[in-house]
Amino acid sequence: MYRFLLALIFLGVMQAAHARGMQAETTTGKVVMVSMSTNSTPAYKTLEDQAADEAAWLIATWEHRPLLESDVDYVNGYFPSRDPAAWAAECDRLGNCKEGVVIGFGYSLPAHTPAEILRDLTPIVGEARARKMLPCQPYRGMEAYRRCHNSAELALTRDESLQLLRATRVVRDVAAVQALAQQKGIALGLNQLVALTSLHYTSPALVLNATKLWQAIEAGSSLDVWYEIARNSGSRRMPKLQPRRDAEAALFLQGWPPSQAATRVAVN
Numbered sequence: 001m002y003r004f005l006l007a008l009i010f011l012g013v014m015q016a017a018h019a020r021g022m023q024a025e026t027t028t029g030k031v032v033m034v035s036m037s038t039n040s041t042p043a044y045k046t047l048e049d050q051a052a053d054e055a056a057w058l059i060a061t062w063e064h065r066p067l068l069e070s071d072v073d074y075v076n077g078y079f080p081s082r083d084p085a086a087w088a089a090e091c092d093r094l095g096n097c098k099e100g101v102v103i104g105f106g107y108s109l110p111a112h113t114p115a116e117i118l119r120d121l122t123p124i125v126g127e128a129r130a131r132k133m134l135p136c137q138p139y140r141g142m143e144a145y146r147r148c149h150n151s152a153e154l155a156l157t158r159d160e161s162l163q164l165l166r167a168t169r170v171v172r173d174v175a176a177v178q179a180l181a182q183q184k185g186i187a188l189g190l191n192q193l194v195a196l197t198s199l200h201y202t203s204p205a206l207v208l209n210a211t212k213l214w215q216a217i218e219a220g221s222s223l224d225v226w227y228e229i230a231r232n233s234g235s236r237r238m239p240k241l242q243p244r245r246d247a248e249a250a251l252f253l254q255g256w257p258p259s260q261a262a263t264r265v266a267v268n
Contacts (some may be wrong), residue, residue: 051190052174055197056105056166058251062244063105063165067158077101077109077136077154097141101148104161107168109137110144124163125156173200177207184214192217195252199233202241206233220257225249 044050060068064078078101100110109117114134121130136148148154156164177196181188188196200207207213212232216224230249235242 047190047193048174048178051178051193051197052166052170054190055174055194055201056162056170058194058198058247059170059201060105060162060165064161067105067161076150076152077103077133077148100140100144101136101154103133103154103164104156105165107164109133110140112137120164120168124160124167129153169201170197173197173204176200176204180208180214184218186214186217189255191254192252192256195229195248198244198248198251199229202244203234222253222257225252225256 044053057068100108102108107120112120114137117134117137118127118130121133132153136144136151136154139147174193174197177193177200178188181193181196196207210228210233213225213228216228226249229252230242230245233241233245235245
């Protein structure tokens, strides 16, 4: 009875995703990262390279959709609520807001040391621009808001923001997911690798410690895979994550499961 009800929910969610035009497919899977400046599509040498680009694009839709989709080609540093005034009021009410300035797609300045900021940003924007961001690094809460609100020194373009996200997080996330899959003898396709990378970005434990998810993948059970991603990966404790989990589950199931012969790979 339980699996029957679960199957009905699964079918309903997948039909809704299809009616919305398969949101996951429009954000990634069928879309590769295109340079905003050259409008060119890169040629990929490895599955991991393409997965890193597509996962960066998918993650960016959740981290800062206005920057990804708006006509504005850059954004100044922002604060976690996306509404600095509301964020400032909330910090003032709580009296101990620890968040600081965020740039691009989720890169928190106070979460990195000055040396790390220079290391991460210099290859993308040059050392001179990277150094101009350092004065805002130490500040959190209302002090960060007062000193750095709308600072033009913190502006990044979409291209720069995507490069920063890819280089500092997504490449490592892709490698971690792929390494675990290969350890388990599972060959992941592009959509599956991108979906699990997005999940890993939220919290590595959702992939690395997800015993039931990997069991479902090995068994080729679409229903169980969908349940583990969409309903058993943090969204019950944090309902705001549900659209993200739904998109990741829908993306994983595009073109999956492959033939059983193609799913397993040799383990050395």
